[in-house]
Amino acid sequence: MKKLLLLVALVAFTINAKAQIETPQPSPASKLEQKVGLTDVTLEYSRPGVRGRTIFGDLVPYGKLWRAGANKNTTVTFSDDVTIAGKTVSAGSYAIFITPSKTSWDVFFYTDTNNWGTPQNWDESKVAAKATVETHEVPFSVETFTIDVNQITNNGAALEFIWEKTYTAVPFSVPTGEKVSAAIDRVMNGPGANDYYAAAVYYLEEGKDINQAKQWIDKALSLVETPRFWQYRKQALIYAEAGDKKGAIEAAKKSLEGAKKAGNADYVKMNTDSLKAWGGL
The missing domain is CATH 1.25.40.10 (Tetratricopeptide repeat domain)
Structure with missing residues (x-):
């Protein structure tokens, strides 16, 4: 009898486990892979929606650190060293954090990518680069928070951020010239x-x-x-x-x-x- 009850319980547990319902996430995850020159750039982030709310200056307060998305850290990964705001950023993965104001954003590239939201204790030594960029109002509303890699050339591109009616971009350069020159020298020699x-x-x-x-x-x-x-x-x-x-x-x-x-x-x-x-x- 005990064996029978154990078997029934096991079957019920299995059916219950298989019957779990999956529902859409309010801020769905996104992954973008883009080649810039000879450098691979990968973005991973969650995309919240406006959903009738006022975003900047309200949901995302001015002057306060924001995680640039939702859920776990928004990250960007560079396969080569790149240059952001005049500073060399080593190849690797970085969390993106933003402190917005009405006319500009401070965009931080942070070496610790394992936070859920913003870091409890901000460590300035983990800031690989900081870019201060102007914001622009767009004549339409973008419902879903979007980060993209645009303005692509052989030698660089820009990380573009757009949500609600606010747009800004952080330019970065890649070492295409150095890589091509090294390859040419290697082959020719x-x-x-x-x-x-x-x-x-x-x-x-x-x-x-x-x-x-x-x-x-x-x-x-x-x-x-x-x-x-x-x-x-x-x-x-x-x-x-x-x-x-x-x-x-x-x-x-x-x-x-x-x-x-x-x-x-x-x-x-x-x-x-x-x-x-x-x-x-």
């Missing part, structure tokens, strides 16, 4: 040490042209000021596969020496075993 190393290791592991792998690993190590023990280890294995036992022993000894200095017991053992097998010890 030819492959780097990492490229040669990766290609050589791939050829070794896939059983491809081992002589080509040997050329690439030599080139890779020649471009490194101080090759590391794991790089010498790959060179030793490639040389051994290519039938160059002398070169393999020489590279393995360098790898062994470096591994001992680094205290890496695994590489010490691997190199010791290889040197024994190749007649180097």
Whole structure:
């Protein structure tokens, strides 16, 4: 009887759990992803509505910190360092807070994004940037609070805020020029040490042209000021596969020496075993 009652209770609980009703949120969540130049910008925020209320100066008081939306923190994420109000803002995620007045807004980019609403204790050291921007009245009413990324160029854009009859924008710049110049230099100067190393290791592991792998690993190590023990280890294995036992022993000894200095017991053992097998010890 007890087992039967337990089974009935379990079934009732399961039915009740599945019967939960989902209703629309009053301030629905929104996510916007936008490429600006070569930088990814992601906005995540909740969007309250006017619903017949007076917003700025009433629901959102002038002179008081506002969370720029509803529910959890409104956040913006930059994949690269950007510049806001003349200040470099490192790549990462930031909460957006606003102190509005009738003619301008102070917009803060705050490093702590884990608040529900505004921070209980405001920490000025967490302000990555502050932009003071003018507000403009629009000749129509926007029902749903909106943040967008507009005015897009190769080198920047603006975070635009619009709600009720108020509009403002915070411009920011992105490092497109620096990234493109670096890419051009990298390509025009030819492959780097990492490229040669990766290609050589791939050829070794896939059983491809081992002589080509040997050329690439030599080139890779020649471009490194101080090759590391794991790089010498790959060179030793490639040389051994290519039938160059002398070169393999020489590279393995360098790898062994470096591994001992680094205290890496695994590489010490691997190199010791290889040197024994190749007649180097």
